[in-house]
Amino acid sequence: MAPAIQAENLVKTFGDVRALDGVSLDVPEGTVLGLLGPNGAGKTTTVRVLTTLLRPDSGRATVAGVDVLKHPNRVRSLIGLSGQYAAVDEYLTGFENLQMVGELYQMRARDAKARALELLEWFNLTEAKDRTAKTYSGGMRRRLDLAAALVVRPPVMFLDEPTTGLDPRNRLALWEVIETLVEQGTTLLLTTQYLEEADRLAHDIAVVDHGRVIARGTADRLKAQIGGERIEVVVHRADLVADAVSALSAYAIGEPAVEKNTRRITVPVSGGAKVLADAIRELDARSIEIDDIGLRRPTLDDVFLSLTGHATEAEDEGGTTGKGGRGRGHGKGRAGDDGEGGQGPDKQAVAAGKEL
Numbered sequence: 001m002a003p004a005i006q007a008e009n010l011v012k013t014f015g016d017v018r019a020l021d022g023v024s025l026d027v028p029e030g031t032v033l034g035l036l037g038p039n040g041a042g043k044t045t046t047v048r049v050l051t052t053l054l055r056p057d058s059g060r061a062t063v064a065g066v067d068v069l070k071h072p073n074r075v076r077s078l079i080g081l082s083g084q085y086a087a088v089d090e091y092l093t094g095f096e097n098l099q100m101v102g103e104l105y106q107m108r109a110r111d112a113k114a115r116a117l118e119l120l121e122w123f124n125l126t127e128a129k130d131r132t133a134k135t136y137s138g139g140m141r142r143r144l145d146l147a148a149a150l151v152v153r154p155p156v157m158f159l160d161e162p163t164t165g166l167d168p169r170n171r172l173a174l175w176e177v178i179e180t181l182v183e184q185g186t187t188l189l190l191t192t193q194y195l196e197e198a199d200r201l202a203h204d205i206a207v208v209d210h211g212r213v214i215a216r217g218t219a220d221r222l223k224a225q226i227g228g229e230r231i232e233v234v235v236h237r238a239d240l241v242a243d244a245v246s247a248l249s250a251y252a253i254g255e256p257a258v259e260k261n262t263r264r265i266t267v268p269v270s271g272g273a274k275v276l277a278d279a280i281r282e283l284d285a286r287s288i289e290i291d292d293i294g295l296r297r298p299t300l301d302d303v304f305l306s307l308t309g310h311a312t313e314a315e316d317e318g319g320t321t322g323k324g325g326r327g328r329g330h331g332k333g334r335a336g337d338d339g340e341g342g343q344g345p346d347k348q349a350v351a352a353g354k355e356l
């Protein structure tokens with residue numbers, strides 16, 4: 001069976017920036033691919049190419065067996081898209097926004113209404129359904145936009161950072177909605193910056209960096225590759241760092257990372273809470289005073305550090321691998337120039353494709 005989404009060697013440049021540098025991927029029907037990567041990796045650009053909103057310089061792609069470059073209108077009739085920035089009509093109510101999408105797709109008025117109400121319920125927006133979207137909070141807009149992408153139950157869905165900006169309760173609710181969709185047979189490509197999210201939702205993960213897929217596999221495989229959990233210790237004084245590293249090395253299954261200025265030591269371990277308890281006892285036995293200690297699961301930074309030898313921030317200075325430095329100062333908030341601001345009309349073009 002042909003994959004529901006297939007991309008071969010997609011290249012896209014914007015001036016000097018090689019946003020896509022040969023992206024290839026495939027998503028079998030009925031499965032979820034998580035596209036995981038830091039800011040500017042090329043996630044949104046990949047989604048825009050696959051959803052016909054952007055032409056690549058080279059490469060080819062098919063969605064549901066249809067060539068994206070040759071038959072964009074046919075592709076549009078088969079997909080749903082929720083972009084990174086919510087594209088809702090400010091002057092319509094939540095209900096009207098969803099009803100409008102149904103009508104764009106030529107649903108019967110009664111069906112469009114019923115579907116709108118059902119989706120408002122799923123996304124915890126029933127109480128706000130008669131307010132104009134311009135009074136919605138960021139998270140509410142996000143949810144309305146996601147609901148709009150689900151109006152017509154398309155067989156293939158693209159969700160670009162669907163849970164960014166959602167509070168924990170709504171994030172969980174969205175995960176459940178996504179799981180239901182997938183149970184019903186929808187093929188999904190979602191982008192995320194959270195390993196945890198890809199872990200929960202995706203059958204398969206593609207890690208992207210600098211416009212390339214640098215690793216591919218199940219969450220378990222990637223985690224095995226980067227090795228278990230991490231013990232993170234902050235020692236009380238800088239002169240204790242070396243001692244602590246030596247005390248912890250007995251439990252390490254990989255190279256410990258040290259941030260000198262914060263006195264933080266991160267050690268890959270396997271064995272969970274027991275190892276943590278042992279480590280605490282060992283530090284105590286050596287009278288190494290600590291400010292903080294904890295066990296945590298691998299983060300995107302750990303994945304990157306392990307796959308590429310650098311943290312998510314390529315230009316990261318000072319040897320830290322923390323989250324603070326993430327982001328290359330581009331990829332967000334651009335105006336015009338084919339930027340993300342164009343996704344409102346784009347989405348309607350995708351919707352209107354149904355009629356063509």
Ligand SMILES: Nc1ncnc2c1ncn2[C@@H]1O[C@H](COP(=O)(O)OP(=O)(O)OP(=O)(O)O)[C@@H](O)[C@H]1O
Binds near residue numbers: 018019041331338
């Ligand atoms: N329309 C555009 N014009 C100029 N440069 C662009 C444009 N779209 C994307 N880029 C550049 O291409 C690169 C990839 O951007 P993209 O939006 O695909 O990243 P991303 O992985 O979605 O990042 P984020 O996590 O920040 O959303 C970035 O360097 C970005 O600045």
Ligand SMILES: [Mg+2]
Binds near residue numbers: 043084
């Ligand atoms: Mg993006």
